[in-house]
Amino acid sequence: MQENNIRPFVKWAGGKRQLLPQIKKRMPKQYNKYFEPFIGGGAVLFDILPEKAVINDINKVLINAYRDIRDFTDDFIVEVKKIDKDMWEDGKEYYYAKRNKFNEKISNGQYDLELSTIFVFLNKHCFNGLYRVNSKGLFNVPYNNSRMSSIDENEIKKIASYLQRVEIKKGDFEDALKEANKGDFIFLDSPYAPLNPTSFEAYTKEGFDLESHRRLAKVYEELTKKGCYCMLTNHNTELIRELYGNKGYSIDVVNVKRMINSDAKNRKGEEVIICNY
Ligand SMILES: C[S@@+](CC[C@H](N)C(=O)[O-])C[C@H]1O[C@@H](n2cnc3c(N)ncnc32)[C@H](O)[C@@H]1O
Known part of the structure; x- marks a missing residue:
């Protein structure tokens, strides 16, 4: 069955539907395998339906x-x-x-x-x-x-038919990326860095601490050296600019409306799309 454009089967915090046009216009025109190690609801995967894909998440129930x-x-x-x-x-x-x-x-x-x-x-x-x-x-x-x-x-039938050709992994992002090679495209949408990181708690709330963000930046650098195309999205915060700035990556700031946020004044915000190509 030739599917096109499937709707995710779960609603997920940080879902990327809103950013899809911005993400899609920055994707490499050609690549080998697609890797999405923080798959969540899979808004990007189900929109682009790559021929060869590896997806992963640490959430066991979701996977x-x-x-x-x-x-x-x-x-x-x-x-x-x-x-x-x-x-x-x-x-x-x-x-x-x-x-x-x-x-x-x-x-x-x-x-x-x-x-x-x-x-x-x-x-x-x-x-x-x-x-x-x-x-x-x-x-x-x-x-x-x-x-x-x-x-x-x-939609579930279309999803099932598409997933037949997808490798589905469960665990930490770093393990899921071990087999990424030159020419592969890696889309990285980790849990967000906190907007106001006044405490350690601000990070643990998202379940992805400061150390994880640093580890991800290191993995991004290693994948870059290997010759992978990498695209990463996150909030436009000082930490993210510190981790990815001055490394020769292109960092585009894009405006978003925030859906899941009880604080009305934080509903409009800026995100970054960082590409190494
Ligand atoms: C921002 S969400 C991804 C949203 C997704 N792009 C979408 O469109 O729905 C981040 C995901 O990373 C997962 N996650 C958190 N820590 C992880 C880790 N160390 N390794 C892999 N996945 C992790 C979470 O379970 C969550 O599903």
């Missing part, structure tokens, strides 16, 4: 859902539709019952198809599509009061 959609497409669709159909009149009660079930399975290490299907239901019915966990790793995002469908069956 299992990608794999389950690819490998057990029909069962996945049937199960999610059943979860939606069984929703009680009291949507809120139902949502919290599913959330409890999800957390019970996480606690028991049951990363199976049922977990993936509840995950997609929770993603569509939780506040802002956030994936936030407490210190025990348990999902704690409240209900968004909707009764929407968790999936679009046709």
Whole structure:
């Protein structure tokens, strides 16, 4: 099946749909393999549908859902539709019952198809599509009061068909990039650097600390030496300019509207797109 332009199956914080035109016009015209080691909802991947791709994320539940959609497409669709159909009149009660079930399975290490299907239901019915966990790793995002469908069956089929040719990895970005070679294109959309980094907490909130940002900059430099095309996006902050400035990379500042931000004055902002070519 020749797919074009698929919609992501989850809503994800930091989703890149808004920046797509800016990203696409800066992509190399030709490359070998596509690598996206912080895949999240995959807005870029599903828009460009590269011929050969490696995707990765550290979020185990998310990556299992990608794999389950690819490998057990029909069962996945049937199960999610059943979860939606069984929703009680009291949507809120139902949502919290599913959330409890999800957390019970996480606690028991049951990363199976049922977990993936509840995950997609929770993603569509939780506040802002956030994936936030407490210190025990348990999902704690409240209900968004909707009764929407968790999936679009046709989109899931298109996703599954496309993912047949994608290598799906689970873990740290550095490991996922070990096999990147000259001529490959690497799109790096890590968790954001905090806008106001007044404390160490500002970094840990995003789950990607200062050391991780430094490590990513080092990996970017190594990939550059190898001859890979790299594109990285982040907030336009002092840290990012310090890590990527004066290295011969091109740094473009672009304006964005911020969706997931409770602070109204921070809803408009600047991001950077950094390319090494
Ligand atoms: C900004 S989001 C990516 C959003 C994505 N571009 C989209 O369109 O939805 C960053 C992702 O990095 C993942 N992540 C955090 N730390 C990581 C690490 N050390 N290695 C790989 N992935 C990581 C998070 O789970 C999250 O999904």
